[in-house]
Amino acid sequence: MSAARPAAAPEIVVSARELSRRFGDFVAVDRVSFEVARGEIFGFLGSNGAGKTTTIRILCGLLEPTGGSASVAGFDVATQRSSIKTRIGYMSQRFSLYADLSVDENLRFWGGAYRLWGRELEARRRWALQAAGLEARRRALVRDLPGGFRQRLALGCALLHEPPVVFLDEPTGGVDPEARRRFWDLIDELAAGGTTVFVTTHSMDEAERCHRVALMHAGRLLALDTIRALKAAFPAGCVLDLGSLQPVAAMTLLEGTPGVEDVALFGDRVHVVVDSPQRAAGVVAALASGGLPPTAIEPGAPSLEDVFIKVIRDADARSGP
Amino acid sequence: MIRRVLAVTVKELLQLRRDWRTALALLGMPVLLLMIYGYALSFDVQDIRLAVVDSSRSAASRQLLQAFLQSGYFVQVGALDDTRPLDALFDSGRAQAALVIPRDFAAALAARRPTGVQFVLDGSDSQTASTILGYARQVVAAAGPSLAGLELEPRVAARPLVWYNPNLESSIFLVPGLLAFILMVSSVIATALAVVREKERGTMESLRATPLLAIELLFGKTLPYLLVATVAAATSLALAWALFDVPVRGEIGWLAAVTVLFLAGGLGWGVFISTLADTQQVAFQLGLLSSMLPTLLLSGFIFPISSMPPALQAISHIVPARYYIATLREIVLKGVGPEVWWNDALALVAYGAVVLLLATARTVRSL
Numbered sequence: 195m196s197a198a199r200p201a202a203a204p205e206i207v208v209s210a211r212e213l214s215r216r217f218g219d220f221v222a223v224d225r226v227s228f229e230v231a232r233g234e235i236f237g238f239l240g241s242n243g244a245g246k247t248t249t250i251r252i253l254c255g256l257l258e259p260t261g262g263s264a265s266v267a268g269f270d271v272a273t274q275r276s277s278i279k280t281r282i283g284y285m286s287q288r289f290s291l292y293a294d295l296s297v298d299e300n301l302r303f304w305g306g307a308y309r310l311w312g313r314e315l316e317a318r319r320r321w322a323l324q325a326a327g328l329e330a331r332r333r334a335l336v337r338d339l340p341g342g343f344r345q346r347l348a349l350g351c352a353l354l355h356e357p358p359v360v361f362l363d364e365p366t367g368g369v370d371p372e373a374r375r376r377f378w379d380l381i382d383e384l385a386a387g388g389t390t391v392f393v394t395t396h397s398m399d400e401a402e403r404c405h406r407v408a409l410m411h412a413g414r415l416l417a418l419d420t421i422r423a424l425k426a427a428f429p430a431g432c433v434l435d436l437g438s439l440q441p442v443a444a445m446t447l448l449e450g451t452p453g454v455e456d457v458a459l460f461g462d463r464v465h466v467v468v469d470s471p472q473r474a475a476g477v478v479a480a481l482a483s484g485g486l487p488p489t490a491i492e493p494g495a496p497s498l499e500d501v502f503i504k505v506i507r508d509a510d511a512r513s514g515p
Numbered sequence: 516m517i518r519r520v521l522a523v524t525v526k527e528l529l530q531l532r533r534d535w536r537t538a539l540a541l542l543g544m545p546v547l548l549l550m551i552y553g554y555a556l557s558f559d560v561q562d563i564r565l566a567v568v569d570s571s572r573s574a575a576s577r578q579l580l581q582a583f584l585q586s587g588y589f590v591q592v593g594a595l596d597d598t599r600p601l602d603a604l605f606d607s608g609r610a611q612a613a614l615v616i617p618r619d620f621a622a623a624l625a626a627r628r629p630t631g632v633q634f635v636l637d638g639s640d641s642q643t644a645s646t647i648l649g650y651a652r653q654v655v656a657a658a659g660p661s662l663a664g665l666e667l668e669p670r671v672a673a674r675p676l677v678w679y680n681p682n683l684e685s686s687i688f689l690v691p692g693l694l695a696f697i698l699m700v701s702s703v704i705a706t707a708l709a710v711v712r713e714k715e716r717g718t719m720e721s722l723r724a725t726p727l728l729a730i731e732l733l734f735g736k737t738l739p740y741l742l743v744a745t746v747a748a749a750t751s752l753a754l755a756w757a758l759f760d761v762p763v764r765g766e767i768g769w770l771a772a773v774t775v776l777f778l779a780g781g782l783g784w785g786v787f788i789s790t791l792a793d794t795q796q797v798a799f800q801l802g803l804l805s806s807m808l809p810t811l812l813l814s815g816f817i818f819p820i821s822s823m824p825p826a827l828q829a830i831s832h833i834v835p836a837r838y839y840i841a842t843l844r845e846i847v848l849k850g851v852g853p854e855v856w857w858n859d860a861l862a863l864v865a866y867g868a869v870v871l872l873l874a875t876a877r878t879v880r881s882l
Contacts, residue, residue: 254724256724276726292718295533299526303523307522307523308517308726309726389532431875
């Protein structure tokens, strides 16, 4: 399942082998295996309940696996949890700052929790303020900060002790696009500096900024590769970009046409995914007979979303109803 | 370790400073409760409305009545010819007690025959009634010999001499218990809420991912509340001394030491509750129920342990306030040292140790 490794084997920072976690009869994580290299931005995708957060919690030493094994920064997640905790930063899905403390007070507290002290703590606090762009607001209470600032502060807090790995669990939920872009610029910088970034998201925009992405669905890891490789693996000829004078009407019509798996509007273009290249002619014919002949027909590039929908559909078809 | 505990403590104090309502409640509630309970929760009865049926109408009977009125406990609300209107007086609440002096009272006294007066009481409030009866007995016992007009010296007489609280004022008896009650309730609830708040807001998850140990978190979280509760205790005791003349006869050092012991147990219990509750509301209710009721009912605060049924007496052994109140009374009222109350103090140590151990074990597993 994992991607072919380059010739010079990279340093593996996070690895999971057949990792599983059950809660009673429910299998939240089902025999998941992957490796993440140093300095990599590793995206973990999937819908809610797919098992992303459970996997992250196991890797952070917050939850014990019920099967398989995993290691983070060279330490086993089942037996060496305290060693892991000094070497990771964790930014949880739920807000991980104290709203009733100021920016500075939050940084000092989390620094203390990460075992920093004295001059070292002060130096790292200044670094975090600068990295998050919060120098001017360091005395403001967190509850008075806009979401984007809070997110960068939470990241700053998780990085105070310079961990080799950070786990970010849906870090940019509810943040405006500009703040989101700044946040990801920060992540790029980190990765360039050699920090491994493990991030979960369900936003395709964010996934595009990851070096590699893994798709989880119902506890299983369905796909893992670079974005480019995932898109290249998509069957050729199955994506059509159609020009149309009435794109919305065309979309509605195509949704009921046999062989069409997905229709979406990209500007004035109708983006159609069909289950085999032979269907293309049928699509055009259906539009023509419906009085909505396409003004242009071009082979389209699959979006990441197309790729994932197909992967999930294929997996569901294999496992049966 | 100490640095990390301090980091948590500083954070907690900063939050407490911002959350001035909680801070005010922690410091102000004990004082408020002390005032309310101190003034309201008094078993002393004053200005008892006394109806008088004096059928004797003699010098002796008037002398006896004067003895009642001069005692300071009684005020006369009526002079009746016979006992028939008494019912109405009691029913309307105009009289709480009646003194009935028989026709042959003076004659019997003169003839040195044994005689008695009848004392009628409204027994619907038994606590008050028995207090009034006690006062009446005192008055009659004191006035009896002189009434006889003789220097009659009984051969055997019990002479009550009450030590430590000569006027038997209930405030002196109640204040130590009140202090225990206030400290227990506030320490348990404050810590339980402080820990559960982190769970509710989701910060606990982030804390767990740090190298911070459960024990560091617990110590760091309880320390500020220990400080605040100690200040509240000192304020309460000073107020009790100023307002209710509760003397502090013993060593302040011992008092402080025992108080800290007691608080440690309460804080530990608060942490233990926080491992059972997931919301602040549940934590508040569990904390209130488990600290308030036993401290109020099973500690000897109001109801003497020795007069409880054996089953309740047995249960009272696991109520820490029982030992604290006993020790407090020894130190505050009697001024005695550890040679007297060491076993109670030891029980507090044992309670604190068990509860803290339990709390830590639960925290390590559940947080």
